[in-house]
Amino acid sequence: MWVRWEVEDIFYLCPIKAGMDFVAFRLLLHKQYMGKIISLANQKGGVGKTTTAINLAASLATLGKKVLLVDADPQANASSGLGIDIRSLEFTIYECLIDGVEPAKAILPTEIENLYVIPSHIDLVGAEIEMLNMVNRERCLQKLLAPLKQDYDYILIDCSPSLGLITINALTASNSVIIPVQCEYFALEGISKLLNTIKIIKGKLNPALEIEGFLLTMYDNRLRLANQVYDEVKRHFEGMVFDTAITRNVRLSEAPSHGKPVLTYDPESKGAANYMDLAKELIRKQ
Ligand SMILES: Nc1ncnc2c1ncn2[C@@H]1O[C@H](COP(=O)(O)OP(=O)(O)OP(=O)(O)O)[C@@H](O)[C@H]1O
Numbered sequence: 001m002w003v004r005w006e007v008e009d010i011f012y013l014c015p016i017k018a019g020m021d022f023v024a025f026r027l028l029l030h031k032q033y034m035g036k037i038i039s040l041a042n043q044k045g046g047v048g049k050t051t052t053a054i055n056l057a058a059s060l061a062t063l064g065k066k067v068l069l070v071d072a073d074p075q076a077n078a079s080s081g082l083g084i085d086i087r088s089l090e091f092t093i094y095e096c097l098i099d100g101v102e103p104a105k106a107i108l109p110t111e112i113e114n115l116y117v118i119p120s121h122i123d124l125v126g127a128e129i130e131m132l133n134m135v136n137r138e139r140c141l142q143k144l145l146a147p148l149k150q151d152y153d154y155i156l157i158d159c160s161p162s163l164g165l166i167t168i169n170a171l172t173a174s175n176s177v178i179i180p181v182q183c184e185y186f187a188l189e190g191i192s193k194l195l196n197t198i199k200i201i202k203g204k205l206n207p208a209l210e211i212e213g214f215l216l217t218m219y220d221n222r223l224r225l226a227n228q229v230y231d232e233v234k235r236h237f238e239g240m241v242f243d244t245a246i247t248r249n250v251r252l253s254e255a256p257s258h259g260k261p262v263l264t265y266d267p268e269s270k271g272a273a274n275y276m277d278l279a280k281e282l283i284r285k286q
């Protein structure tokens, strides 16, 4: 049987099975027609959030998914890493959040088919203060992305290395969070603070927020330390760690200076293969 259902002013036709309850029906509808919003978050700096945002987004797009990458970091590394000239932008995430500019005006295409980006700008540094007096200041990004959910299969949000208001906005807007963990000494430092923030957001702002997975990055299996970190993270967060680990690969660090994801910079590289495996693992999980 088919039913007609309205979400945010758009009507959908959805198949339902006899006896299906309301919650199951809403979940089915959501899975079929709404994109998934995933934040890349860890307040520890330099752990691979942006590298993962760019290359996971590019891999998902190459696998035929329509993807929007939202750059929520004033450093704007995800924007420049995708070849956007960040000095000449009329609209960025800043204008959308602060001046109420429609997100459609800020969305830019990239050289990868199916991959779009809402770029960032250094001005975003001041946004946290400007947002302080806004009503529902934790929900600004959620409100902004809600009408875009039906246009994309995945919306990835690249967060800055902080647990400030913009990151809280990102987590409030998201269905899930990927936590990159660098395979180095002190890898788990600060993770409990991040997990506590996620717990508070789940309790107060976004009960549906899930941990999509911990992602081991810059892994070098020749190093004893990397293997120890790998084992420790797997033991600590059993069942929550992606099977795919991202190995240390120089091509991944070179690609952003050419404004390209590794998939177009060097498709044969180990980094390209790792992020393609991660994209496939993520799709399989849904
Ligand atoms: N697997 C990898 N192999 C080699 N270099 C990597 C890898 N992943 C990331 N890098 C490099 O490490 C540095 C930090 O990565 P990245 O910018 O992705 O981290 P980040 O968590 O986004 O940092 P920030 O917290 O400053 O936003 C960059 O120079 C990047 O090119």
Ligand SMILES: [Mg+2]
Pocket (backbone or CB within 6 Å): 049, 050, 051, 073, 077, 159, 160
């Ligand atoms: Mg970054």
